Amino acid sequence: MTDSTEFTPGDPRKPWLWHPELPIQYPPVLVWPPRPIAFLGWLFGRGVLFSQYMLFVGLAAIAWYFTPAFERMASFEAGWIAEIWLRNAVLFTVVTGGLHLWFHTFRGQGDRRKYDPKPLDTHNPKFLFGNQLWDNVFWCLASGVTVVTAYEVLIWWAWANGYVGLFTWDDGPVWFVALFFVLTFIQSAHFYFVHRLLHWKPLYRFHDLHHNNVNIGPWSGIAMHPVEHIIYLSSMILHLVIATHPLHMLYQSFFLTIGASTGHTGYENVDVKGRNVMNVGNLFHQLHHRYYNCNYGQMQVPLDKWFGSFHDGTAEATTRIMKQNLRMKAGKPSVS
Ligand SMILES: [Zn+2]
Ligand SMILES: [Zn+2]
Numbered sequence: 375m376t377d378s379t380e381f382t383p384g385d386p387r388k389p390w391l392w393h394p395e396l397p398i399q400y401p402p403v404l405v406w407p408p409r410p411i412a413f414l415g416w417l418f419g420r421g422v423l424f425s426q427y428m429l430f431v432g433l434a435a436i437a438w439y440f441t442p443a444f445e446r447m448a449s450f451e452a453g454w455i456a457e458i459w460l461r462n463a464v465l466f467t468v469v470t471g472g473l474h475l476w477f478h479t480f481r482g483q484g485d486r487r488k489y490d491p492k493p494l495d496t497h498n499p500k501f502l503f504g505n506q507l508w509d510n511v512f513w514c515l516a517s518g519v520t521v522v523t524a525y526e527v528l529i530w531w532a533w534a535n536g537y538v539g540l541f542t543w544d545d546g547p548v549w550f551v552a553l554f555f556v557l558t559f560i561q562s563a564h565f566y567f568v569h570r571l572l573h574w575k576p577l578y579r580f581h582d583l584h585h586n587n588v589n590i591g592p593w594s595g596i597a598m599h600p601v602e603h604i605i606y607l608s609s610m611i612l613h614l615v616i617a618t619h620p621l622h623m624l625y626q627s628f629f630l631t632i633g634a635s636t637g638h639t640g641y642e643n644v645d646v647k648g649r650n651v652m653n654v655g656n657l658f659h660q661l662h663h664r665y666y667n668c669n670y671g672q673m674q675v676p677l678d679k680w681f682g683s684f685h686d687g688t689a690e691a692t693t694r695i696m697k698q699n700l701r702m703k704a705g706k707p708s709v710s
Pocket of ligand 1: 638
């Protein structure tokens with residue numbers, strides 16, 4: 375076991391500039407046997423309390439402040455819908471653009487905690503404008519922010535008309551807090567299943583655009599085809615089914631969009647002068663971009679482990695997944 379490596383071309387045991395300790399471990403939540411001490415450390419440490427999840431809660435509070443009055447949202451009108459789109463586009467650009475500037479433009483931490491040695495593509499015809507960054511920016515803002523805004527608008531409209539109930543802090547503080555966790559876990563499970571579906575041949579043509587990004591940057595997060603955006607963001611519908619609060623809905627919206635930006639930075643964490651400011655990326659999803667038929671889900675719910683598609687980052691797992699890929703290409707059923 376090691377917690378670092380040096381990239382060596384052609385050596386399957388050294389495919390990354392840097393990687394965390396292998397094999398990759400799921401957080402101590404849905405694991406057996408239970409690990410209560412590790413769970414508490416995760417909950418009150420970098421797992422939750424000092425994690426990017428708190429950033430999403432903070433962004434939700436800011437966005438709520440910049441949300442039009444309820445009375446205006448009772449009927450669909452271009453004015454307030456445009457305000458929500460603009461607020462989402464600005465917040466998304468500030469965080470995603472900030473991450474890109476730090477990691478890739480100014481190379482604020484150089485290659486520290488960077489997984490893939492390659493820079494982003496600047497001359498590649500498979501991307502719009504031949505440029506990975508501008509292609510990604512286009513799909514994020516033109517389609518991603520627009521589709522998530524559409525879901526959000528629908529939810530605000532339903533709330534403003536009283537079609538769906540709201541759940542406030544006074545209705546039950548414990549459930550109010552628990553809902554953030556419940557939504558996170560439901561969303562993660564939802565992502566696993568819709569992502570597997572997107573790898574099904576008839577739908578893969580919509581997912582292919584996201585997979586143009588083999589090496590990834592923050593803007594690759596929701597660089598997707600509009601059809602994929604509609605499918606990927608569809609877990610927002612939960613807020614039309616169960617009573618939640620605007621903070622829950624906005625948290626989930628940022629988890630799905632800006633959470634994808636942080637998860638695609640290509641780096642493990644934001645490191646300022648050797649100090650870990652925040653864990654952002656994850657090798658788990660970077661492996662999916664490199665080897666495709668593995669790690670469809672997220673780290674919160676170990677569905678990949680349960681369904682045999684887990685790549686734990688080791689050379690043995692790479693060999694197993696590559697063999698599966700060859701079998702799938704040959705039209706034979708995959709074996710785990
Ligand atoms: Zn991705
Ligand atoms: Zn995929």
